[in-house]
Amino acid sequence: MSNNVIEIHNLTKRFKQFSLENVSLDIKQGFITGLIGANGAGKSTLIRLAMGMAVPAAGEVRIFGQSIKEQEADIKERIGFVADDSHFYEHLTIRTMKGIYAPFYKNWDETLFKRNLERFELSPKTKIKSLSKGMKMKFSLALALSHKADLLIMDEPTAGLDPVFRRELLDILADLMLDERKSILFSTHITTDLDRVADYIAFLHKGKLVFNESKEQIFDRYAMIRGDNELLDADVRKLFVGIKETAVGFEALTNNRSAVEALLSGHAHIERPTLEDIMFLTAKGAATHV
Numbered sequence: 001m002s003n004n005v006i007e008i009h010n011l012t013k014r015f016k017q018f019s020l021e022n023v024s025l026d027i028k029q030g031f032i033t034g035l036i037g038a039n040g041a042g043k044s045t046l047i048r049l050a051m052g053m054a055v056p057a058a059g060e061v062r063i064f065g066q067s068i069k070e071q072e073a074d075i076k077e078r079i080g081f082v083a084d085d086s087h088f089y090e091h092l093t094i095r096t097m098k099g100i101y102a103p104f105y106k107n108w109d110e111t112l113f114k115r116n117l118e119r120f121e122l123s124p125k126t127k128i129k130s131l132s133k134g135m136k137m138k139f140s141l142a143l144a145l146s147h148k149a150d151l152l153i154m155d156e157p158t159a160g161l162d163p164v165f166r167r168e169l170l171d172i173l174a175d176l177m178l179d180e181r182k183s184i185l186f187s188t189h190i191t192t193d194l195d196r197v198a199d200y201i202a203f204l205h206k207g208k209l210v211f212n213e214s215k216e217q218i219f220d221r222y223a224m225i226r227g228d229n230e231l232l233d234a235d236v237r238k239l240f241v242g243i244k245e246t247a248v249g250f251e252a253l254t255n256n257r258s259a260v261e262a263l264l265s266g267h268a269h270i271e272r273p274t275l276e277d278i279m280f281l282t283a284k285g286a287a288t289h290v
């Protein structure tokens with residue numbers, strides 16, 4: 001049996017001003033994968049396609065080994081989904097809204113839901129319309145975490161959350177992963193969230209997948225280089241995927257750390273990048289660099 005919980009094959013979706021082009025991506029069972037990318041990179045589009053909420057121009061998505069097109073209801077029963085915007089009826093209370101949502105899930109656990117509400121400091125009597133953006137996100141998370149899902153798919157779940165709760169949420173996710181059958185895919189542009197919990201990082205840039213690798217692989221391959229502009233000859237530049245040059249020197253990103261070390265060791269500062277460095281300098285550099 002495959003150890004991939006999600007298999008995305010050659011997925012393409014075209015809008016007037018944007019297209020997600022030929023994305024193939026496997027998400028490993030038993031791990032947390034963070035989907036990163038700048039605003040408008042296509043993260044929500046990819047997630048919506050994976051959930052069967054949008055129809056691709058080409059390609060296919062399989063979750064738990066089944067096609068989302070053919071087995072959507074069975075698959076979704078096993079997914080805890082958090083969308084990037086609120087889909088609740090604003091005039092209802094939390095309790096009434098839950099009453100609409102829960103019957104869709106065979107494994108709905110009312111005790112767990114109550115515990116989640118308490119943990120997230122939400123009252124069942126509160127009307128959705130009086131919840132703040134962060135509180136709506138918490139409610140959405142409380143629902144997604146209350147039916148013993150095998151897979152959590154969350155679009156920007158930490159957006160709108162204060163730092164204290166963001167940290168708590170990351171701890172909740174890490175706890176869930178103690179059960180190795182569970183898997184999590186979540187998108188974010190707060191890349192520091194991923195330093196703590198993610199095992200794999202998938203990076204989308206302008207609708208294309210740049211990489212989907214373990215954090216170790218990424219930090220083995222990528223490096224930040226800072227040095228004097230006089231080091232910048234054609235051979236050196238070829239090794240950079242992104243560069244920012246100023247009068248006092250350059251800052252560059254490579255995805256070929258060993259080659260850069262062979263050329264520049266002792267002449268430039270070569271350091272481990274952050275995920276933010278990778279996102280920022282990729283945007284400043286060339287196109288896809290797999």
Ligand SMILES: Nc1ncnc2c1ncn2[C@@H]1O[C@H](COP(=O)(O)OP(=O)(O)OP(=O)(O)O)[C@@H](O)[C@H]1O
Binds near residue numbers: 037039045084
């Ligand atoms: N239904 C649609 N019709 C037309 N264009 C769309 C539609 N949905 C998304 N887009 C465009 O596709 C691009 C990618 O959007 P998407 O929401 O997938 O990006 P994202 O990576 O999730 O961004 P963000 O981090 O800002 O949420 C954007 O330029 C957006 O305007």
